[in-house]
Amino acid sequence: MKLLREMVVTDGKVYDNNVLKVDSFLNHQIDATLMLEMAKVFYEYFKDEKITKILTIEASGIAPAIMVANLFKVPMVFAKKSKPSTLKDNAVFTAQVHSYTKNVTNTIVVSEKFINEEDKVLIIDDFLANGQAVLGLMEIVNQARATTVGVGILVEKSFQDGRKLIEDKQVNICSLCRIASLENNEVKFNIADDEK
Amino acid sequence: MKLLREMVVTDGKVYDNNVLKVDSFLNHQIDATLMLEMAKVFYEYFKDEKITKILTIEASGIAPAIMVANLFKVPMVFAKKSKPSTLKDNAVFTAQVHSYTKNVTNTIVVSEKFINEEDKVLIIDDFLANGQAVLGLMEIVNQARATTVGVGILVEKSFQDGRKLIEDKQVNICSLCRIASLENNEVKFNIADDEK
Numbered sequence: 001m002k003l004l005r006e007m008v009v010t011d012g013k014v015y016d017n018n019v020l021k022v023d024s025f026l027n028h029q030i031d032a033t034l035m036l037e038m039a040k041v042f043y044e045y046f047k048d049e050k051i052t053k054i055l056t057i058e059a060s061g062i063a064p065a066i067m068v069a070n071l072f073k074v075p076m077v078f079a080k081k082s083k084p085s086t087l088k089d090n091a092v093f094t095a096q097v098h099s100y101t102k103n104v105t106n107t108i109v110v111s112e113k114f115i116n117e118e119d120k121v122l123i124i125d126d127f128l129a130n131g132q133a134v135l136g137l138m139e140i141v142n143q144a145r146a147t148t149v150g151v152g153i154l155v156e157k158s159f160q161d162g163r164k165l166i167e168d169k170q171v172n173i174c175s176l177c178r179i180a181s182l183e184n185n186e187v188k189f190n191i192a193d194d195e196k
Numbered sequence: 197m198k199l200l201r202e203m204v205v206t207d208g209k210v211y212d213n214n215v216l217k218v219d220s221f222l223n224h225q226i227d228a229t230l231m232l233e234m235a236k237v238f239y240e241y242f243k244d245e246k247i248t249k250i251l252t253i254e255a256s257g258i259a260p261a262i263m264v265a266n267l268f269k270v271p272m273v274f275a276k277k278s279k280p281s282t283l284k285d286n287a288v289f290t291a292q293v294h295s296y297t298k299n300v301t302n303t304i305v306v307s308e309k310f311i312n313e314e315d316k317v318l319i320i321d322d323f324l325a326n327g328q329a330v331l332g333l334m335e336i337v338n339q340a341r342a343t344t345v346g347v348g349i350l351v352e353k354s355f356q357d358g359r360k361l362i363e364d365k366q367v368n369i370c371s372l373c374r375i376a377s378l379e380n381n382e383v384k385f386n387i388a389d390d391e392k
Contacts, residue, residue, distance in 0.1 A: 023307065024309065025271075028274065028307060028310065029271050029272070029273045030271060030272045031271055032250075032262055032268075032269070032271065033269060059254035059258060059274065059276070062254075062255060062259055063258055063259075066226060066228055066258075067266070069226070069228035070232055073229060075221075075227055076226045077226070078226070078255065080255070111225075113220065114224065114225040
């Protein structure tokens with residue numbers, strides 16, 4: 001998506017040859033118009049898949065996921081990173097998600113009430129790097145005996161192995177912006193032929 | 197808002213005479229269509245206030261806030277509950293927010309880059325009870341020398357003192373659903389005359 005690539009170049013900040021900071025429009029301050037435009041791309045890509053539910057993980061997945069859910073006119077569910085007190089009485093699906101950036105492992109939790117075996121789930125997240133968050137969400141979809149129909153990602157670090165790990169499970173990924181390299185603190189993109 | 201009150205009655209669950217669980221449509225699974233309808237009410241209410249920014253707090257404020265931001269065509273900023281590693285290098289506004297439900301005090305954090313003294317801020321949150329989250333967000337707006345123009349709340353527990361604490365600061369609150377009592381695990385509403 002050209003608009004997103006332009007914003008990554010203009011407003012993103014790279015450091016340590018690996019970290020891309022996009023907190024001015026994607027995950028702290030959020031550009032609402034950009035979110036809607038991105039949601040439209042996911043909708044076009046997945047609209048024939050009979051999606052019944054959008055699944056994401058708190059916190060920065062929520063904004064894109066709710067915009068997507070609004071276009072599909074289906075509910076959005078977000079996985080919580082620890083077990084809140086109001087979930088205690090209920091049966092939950094859980095998965096372990098390791099964050100390499102923060103070097104912590106979180107338990108992510110979704111109430112069993114909100115995904116069932118009829119569901120065709122579209123997973124939305126802001127970043128795909130090592131793929132641990134998406135794999136954790138797919139694990140929860142599996143526990144519910146539902147189907148992960150696809151994964152929609154705003155920014156993919158294609159030089160890390162998240163995409164491969166997800167494609168190994170025969171799940172289709174739509175990434176709006178694929179970054180080939182951040183070496184020398186410079187953003188280089190993978191751009192598909194039909195996007196040039 | 198009649199639709200929201202109906203959903204609170206139909207799908208909400210009350211326990212301990214005080215806790216209202218609305219996780220099937222408001223803060224775990226989220227009804228996207230309802231979110232949009234609620235955002236429209238806030239837009240109508242505050243549309244003449246020259247809002248420049250929507251401010252909320254992770255995680256369950258994000259979905260309504262981004263929908264509102266989309267209608268106002270302004271950025272949304274969400275306060276984080278702890279200091280993430282990617283914020284470390286930057287100057288931040290912080291406030292202390294005590295959660296009576298969870299009995300923890302969180303430091304909430306917003307990068308100084310994203311609110312400035314020109315900003316006219318609309319604060320959005322899912323719940324208003326003791327008002328601590330909203331007061332923390334208002335404290336951050338104050339630190340930025342910006343103006344809190346109003347507060348938009350999905351569900352207000354009117355029997356707790358959040359509304360009074362905010363109104364004492366001469367800030368206008370628009371609550372879509374005001375709950376007068378949860379005694380005997382039964383929901384009773386405050387309904388304004390023009391809403392009946």
